[in-house]
Amino acid sequence: MKKLIMMVLWSISVCTYGQQATGAKAARPNIVYIMSDDHGYQAVSAYGYGLNKTPSIDRLAKEGALFTTATVTNSLCAPSRAVMLTGKHSFINGKVDNVQHFDWNQDNFPKLLRKAGYQTAMVGKIHMDGLPQGFDYSAVLPDQGDYYNPDFIINGVKQQIHGYVTDITTDLALKWLDNRDKSKPFCLLYHQKAPHREWMPAERYYKKYTKMTFKEPETLFDDYKGRGTAAKSAEMNILKDMNWADDDKIRPEVLKELGIHSLLKWDTVAYNRSLGRMDPEQRAAWDAVYDPINEDFKKRYPTMSKEDLMHWRYQRYMQDYLGSIAAVDEGVGELLDYLDKNGLTENTIVVYTSDQGFYMGEHGWFDKRFMYEESLKTPLLIRYPKEIKPGTKITSMVQNLDFAPTFLDYGGAKIPADMQGESFRKLVAGKTSKWRDAIYYTYYEYPSIHMVKRHYGIRTDRYKLIHFYYDINEWELYDLQKDPHEMHNVYNDSSYRTVREEMHRKLDELRKKYKDSDANDQKYIKAYLSATLKKK
Incomplete structure (x- = not known):
């Protein structure tokens, strides 16, 4: 009898454990990564x-x-x-x-x-x-x-x-x-295209947002005096480098009439391709909103200064x-x-x-x-x-x-x-509050669109050290506490000598930890140049 009772209890425990195990497995969290x-x-x-x-x-x-x-x-x-x-x-x-x-x-x-x-x-x-x-x-x-x-x-x-x-x-x-x-349990990666360039809102939103005005950032007219070659030579300025047709939505025929030339060949090609995908109803709704913007721009453009154009282009971008x-x-x-x-x-x-x-x-x-x-x-x-x-x-x-x-x-x-x-x-x-005290960053795609120089660097809670390389050899150091907008490179400031030395030490540590090196840089320079030459 005692043996029978023990067997029953053992069976109950096994079933209970099995139910708990199954329940635990089913209770694993779902993941939605947007x-x-x-x-x-x-x-x-x-x-x-x-x-x-x-x-x-x-x-x-x-x-x-x-x-x-x-x-x-x-x-x-x-x-x-x-x-x-x-x-x-x-x-x-x-x-x-x-x-x-x-x-x-x-x-x-x-x-x-x-x-x-x-x-x-x-x-x-x-x-x-x-x-x-x-x-x-x-x-x-x-x-x-x-x-x-x-x-x-x-x-x-x-x-x-x-x-x-x-x-x-x-x-x-x-x-x-x-x-x-x-x-x-499920894991869903739900990835939106928007708001990637060329920024084409849905009809219900472009009707609303094209009427809105947005606050400008205080560094909109930055002259890059406090930085080195990389910031000065980058081609991503809203006034100088943004496309007129596919970015600002100015029709190619209006650009021709005003004597405005696109810097990139694919500007009008992208514009015509994007709008060409619309059906007649979608295109009519789009034109009803963007045609008046074009007409207003035609009237204003001849008397607009560079500052006026920057203000105008910023608003068009944000809208x-x-x-x-x-x-x-x-x-x-x-x-x-x-x-x-x-x-x-x-x-x-x-x-x-x-x-x-x-x-x-x-x-x-x-x-x-x-x-x-x-x-x-x-x-x-x-x-x-x-x-x-x-x-x-x-x-x-x-x-x-x-x-x-x-x-x-x-x-x-x-x-x-x-x-x-x-x-x-x-x-x-x-x-836990324990976490890393510095992060490591790399960027490789140069020479290419926007012409941002190759660079790597580290950021701590307060400081950032960046090395721009390949066709230049420049270092930048920023005190994010005193200079949150990163307007002044203090790498050669003698008062930051100790900070600079410590940041270099941390940079060397992280490059070693993550297995990066100058050899990697050279490897990917060759791979990039080879791939781009093949495309040509």
Whole structure:
């Protein structure tokens, strides 16, 4: 009898353990990783810059955490995405610029989560060659993608979908969520094209935003006197280097009439191609708003000074750029509502970020690439009700390098020893304050569009050291506490000699830690020049 009772108790314990194990596996968090393209932190209202309103994205900060010093390792679209996927610096994963091939055969975190029992999907923009690996489902834009009536490659099959790209990307993501295998935890990479150049908002938003006026940054008319060759020679000034047709939406025939010549051959080609994708109804709605802008510009242009033109071009830029973000925010709201309605909110990690920062007129610039703050830092907001307290603020320097190990940590999957990032799970949950005291950055794509010099460097909480190399050899040092806009290079200031020496020591340490070297620089210079020569 005693033996029988023991057997029954043993059977109950086994069943109970099995149920707990199954329940624990099922309770692993879902992951929704939202990435937009070129969305600067200044254009997320939770960061307090007052440019625009992003109420849905702000929900993640209110209900979770906002990172004030999230940074990238390489401020360029495809390289940033490769770092995000692999948890390795560009010089390790091989995708150092937009030219080099990305090897999908290497490990990435979706592959590893999939092996661990997750169902995975990627929807939207990835901007890397080859069919994405690691996903049960993929619906991606070829190359940069188009704003209107875009093509998508769905599980390897290309098809055109009628509508606006941001809305379509959201619809495809929600459709996948509805049809997924609900017995498994899921990881969804939901990636928007917007607000990438050429900034074409949805009809409902360009009608609104083209009537708005936005506050100019205080460094809009920067003369770069406090910096070296790199800042002075970059070609990303709003007045001098922004395209007139595809960026400002001035018709080619108006430019010809006014005697304005585009600097880049693809300006009018891109303009005609983008608008050429519209159906008659879409084009009529567009012309009804942008034709009056063209007519007004024709009248004003002959008497406009350079300062007037800079003011005008800045407003045109912001109207379309911020108008493009409005639909992204709307899509985030739809996704959050879906999670609420389907009882998924409590057990789903939702991340919002961008592939890098972006200039919105600071230093007179648009685009990214530099290690200066506006392009180095990126928005990062994360919500996970089970572990993250509402209203949390994180000032530690996390990087896109850290996403892969963090997601693997949350998903209970083993983090490969060769991943260079660190999981910030305990950091954001308030279980540790221990974190890195410096971050490492590289940029390789030169000579190329925007002509931003090759450089690498480090940033600490207060200081930043940058080395520009290849066709120049210049160092820059900034005191971010005294000079947050990075207007004055103090590298040769004798009062910063001790700081300079310490920053050089830290730089050497990080280059050794991450396995970077001058040999890597030379390797990728040769690879880039070889690839660009082949294109010619």
